[in-house]
Amino acid sequence: MDSRIEITALLREALARTVPEAADAEIVLERPREAAHGDFACNLALQLARRLNKNPRQLAAALAAALRALPGFGSGPIERIEVAGPGFINLHLAARARHAVIDAVLRSGAAYGRASAAKPERIQVEFVSANPTGPLHVGHARQAALGDAIAKLLEAQGHVVTREFYYNDAGVQIRNLTRSVQARARGLKPGDAGWPQDAYDGEYVQDIAQEFLARNTVRAADGAAVTASGNAEDLESLERFAVTYLRREQDTDLQRLGVNFDAYYLESSLYADGKVEAAVRRLIASGKTFEAERALWLRTTEYGDDKDRVVRKSDGSYTYFVPDVAYHLTKWQRGFRRVVNVQGTDHHSTVTRVRAGLQALDLGVPPGYPDYVLHSMVRVMRGGEEVKISKRAGSYVTVRDLVDWVGRDATRFFLVSRRADTEFVFDIDLALAQSEENPVYYVQYAHARVCSVFTQWGGDVQALHGVTLAPLAGARELALMQRLGEFPELLRTAAQEFAPHAIAFYLRELAAEFHSYYNAERILVDDEQVRAARLALCAAVRQVLANGLALLGVSAPEKM
């Protein structure tokens, strides 16, 4: 039994007996930072004081008295109640209630911390969604780490998650790419006479051209093999080959990061299947469009946009906004009632527009659909200077560079250990010079240390289930158990807020408390009972470290 739930119920009962008129008040249990403030703290009295026009301390005292008077209180999870400060109710758990977390962790194993949703939802997380015009850069790496961690978090809450990658394989950028490869195939270089305008100058274009001329075959994760014709005048083959080649490169990089997608959605299919046309017809039918200056507009201002948007340009083609709306409509139609889009803040203006477009379809899509997680840009410093991220320049730091330099675990942990909306300065020199001191090693080291203790011990971990935990009474042991107990609610909150960085911080703290404990106390002592109890605690710590790291896509090594 989760003591948090149990205690909330007790407080609810005490509240009903003390002030029945406020029995419906929300009961929030906090985890105090100070051990002296107990295992849980409740500010209920402070919250209610004004509403009831009562002194908060007296109210708290009354609630505390009511708690103590509840039948069966003595055998319940609470050992001691204190009223503190302006009116906090500090609750101290009985030893057996504290120890319960270890049984819970060992019993649940890899499932500890996970929840089974009362109503599991089918949720789609869309992320990366890079266009196939070049290698993935560090911004994509951040998005991959973030998106995958969010997906894992939602899965851990019992939902069924689809990871989707959307890409533009139809626009002007693809034409530029094709012409760039063609120019390279003809032996031109950037700057030469005849080098196309708006071409991609990166060296990788030369690689594609060479493989194209060699009539090589490439294959991307979601498609059939494509063999190059080798004819530099064959634009169709050039395009298919170049796109597939780059998609394969992106797939490879994402796999190096340990990120895999369940679905790929092609913009071209929206046109091929008539979904773009259908969306336009639907917008017109809903009466939210108007014609002006030989173009067709949508009144997005009716849905919070700061200006109306063009749907069909005066030349008859559609703006990119239309396939965007059509695409998001398919998400709704495919049954995803919850969708999380992970994007860079440079696209934040599309949030209002896409939502407005979905509203204007008049199909009952909720106004806040879909959810967005916007992350700030990643700036890369090297040699004390900023490396510009520009596909055109072809001199940017790629996902591959990053993984090669600092490894997959460090890349993922690092990129996800900051809030999405904070700017990220990735100092390559620092990451290289201090790769041994990267925070990820600290957490992994704690895991490896526990493993090492178990190797030394040589016993059967299964035998630790149900051992007497009474010897676990030291301050460090209590702190560790409390920390372990926080894990499930931490995951709940992190999932709710799409905030995987909270896991990284939690793991840091758990690892720190373990290292501190390890240095202060010997685990493998002679006393059998004490040894067994400490080993059980260590096993639980190891399990939670592993569970948390898994959610971030980071390995939990047994040796380092």
Add this chain to the structure above:
RNA sequence: GCGCCCGUAGCUCAGCGGAUCAGAGUAUUGGCCUCCGAAGCCAAGGGUCGUGGGUUCGAAUCCCGCCGGGCGCGCCA
């Protein structure tokens, strides 16, 4: 100019549906390995939480102004 986001210790950052919230890492300084892994631990110094108001018994947290930074503001994607 308008919109969104961000200003917390020298540096990188948590905390932001108010109270028990002044925190972590790193850097600096001083300690700890005949003892389960020193990629570790213990200790010290370091911030009027950008700034000025407001709401509140109580504000880093909520509201407004200002300053500073980022990103957007196309019949580009």
